[in-house]
Structures are given as C-alpha cells and as structure tokens.
Amino acid sequence: MELPVSAFDKLDTFLAHVRQTKYCWEWMGATTRDGYGTFNTGGKTSGGSALLVATHKFSFLVHNKIRSVPKGYHVMHKCDTDSNLANYRRCVNPNHLRSGTAQENLRDAQAKGRSRAGSRPGVPRTVLNPEAVQKIRRLLQSGLFSMRQIARHYKVHPKTIANIKKRVSHKNIT
C-alpha cells in the first residue's frame, strides 16, 4: 500500500475526527471489526475501489512524510500496554507509533513482559507478569503466531500459553 500524494492534503480532515487527550489521540470515526480505525485516503486501489487505510498507519505515514513502510514492516502502537483509551488500536498519536516487523513486535513484548522472580543461581525461572499475559492474549488473537512460537519466545512451556488462551490461568487479567 502506497499513499497517494494527494492524501497528504487530507491531514486536516483526518484530525477533525480525532480527539486528542493528554496521552493518546483517539480516532472517533469508522473502525473495522477488529477495532482499528479506517480512513478514506481519497485514492483508489488497483481494482478501482476507494483506498481505505488503517488510521494509525495513515497518521504514521503522513506525520513522517512517507508514502509507505518497507515490505514486511507494520505500523505498531508503542502504547499497546498503557493506553488511556478503552482500545489502544484507535490511538493515532504519531509519537505512540513506530514501524517494525512482526518478529520485532514479539521481541519487544518479550522484553517488556518477562521478569525473573525467585530464581536461584543457575536456575532461571521465568514469571509472566500481567502485561505479558495481556500481550500474549493479543498475539494469540492476532493469529500471526502459533502457541509454540509464543512459548519459545517467552521461554515457557506451550501448555502455559494454552492455559492462558483457555483462561485456566491468569483469569483475572483481561
């Protein structure tokens, strides 16, 4: 997806649908079923239909004055674990957005989420904190990774991930 040059003139129209809070900027317009905002760029797809783009992506591209991110890269929310919105996916604050690969996103989750507790020398024990559990749920929902892949990244048994999915464990964390 490449933004048409004319889309850069649509920033004011875009921002008219945005409620800026002290932290996140909330998109108040249309959203897709998975909770991301959509914006009509005014361009057309190769098939001739209206070129809609996810609002966080539009915000990232226009504020960085670029028309696309490299192949294999996505626009991601840095505020996914601490957004002040009911749904962080609606956030379009350019300072809360970054581009990265899906793989990087997983590593980032790992870095944010893992902590060690009660470890003895030579016996590392990984404990999943609530943020990690939330992130794992999102990763599971995204459908991009298998339970085994997620388990490997968090260095936990696949059964731990399966239990989080089934909400056998960490039930109190949504």
Ligand SMILES: [Zn+2]
């Ligand atoms: Zn945000």
